[in-house]
Amino acid sequence: MNNKNLEIATVGGGCFWCVEAVLQQLKGVEKVVSGYTGGKAPGRPTYREVCSGLTGHAEVVQVTFDPSIISYKDLLVVFMTSHDPTTMNRQGADVGSQYRSVIYYHNEAQKETAETVIKEVGEYYDSPIVTEVSPLETFYEAEDYHQDYYRNNTSQGYCSAVITPKLAKLRKMHADMLLDIPV
Known part of the structure; x- marks a missing residue:
């Protein structure tokens, strides 16, 4: 029987493949699911619709974690240190509102923590942080082929050019928080 008191976080920082790959490396993270939220278009969005930029949804990941191992x-x-939170609707070559930097909070305590982290981390950036902090409404799980994308496609061009360097940066900045497994 599992007696863990797990919590959920929902964040977006550009392509969900990148954010998923980074957060999967952390001790205490039980599950990371890529998906969409924050839009106003009716119905369940598809990847193609979200990529059009017309639905208002952001590419996000929903993270189930054990707060006794890693805090929110x-x-x-x-x-916040694994993507550029100072660029509006852009991460590298990915441009559009679907790639915005965003923290969707699940309760008031998460909202307060998000605002605190943005303020603290902001001191290390030359430009102002533009990360949106919004309440989570409906989370839609992305199509199956987006789940565990980096693990399943490590040699794919985007993965080796964009995600692998993010993971190298992660290992340098946050080695003490990482799982003891190879990427």
Whole structure:
């Protein structure tokens, strides 16, 4: 029987493949699911619709974690330092509102923590942080082929050019929080 008191965090920082690959490396993270939220278009969005930029949804990941191993604050610090939270609707070559930097909170305590982390981390950036902090409404799980994308496609061009360097940066900045398994 599982007696863990797990919590859920929902964040977006560009392509969900990148954020998923980074957060899967952390001790205490039980599950990471890629998906969409934050849009106003009716119905369940598809990847193609979200990529059009017309639905208003962001590519996000929903993270199930054990707060006795990794705190929500530490999870957000890793998230905020693994992408560029100072660029509006852009991460590298990925441009559009679906790639915005965003923290969707599940309760008031998460909202307060998110605001605190943004303020603290902001001191290390030359430009202002533009990360949105919004209440989570409906989370839609992305199509199956987006789940565990990096693990299943490590040699794919985008993965080796964009995600692998993010993981190298993660290992340098947050080695003490990482699982003891190869990427």
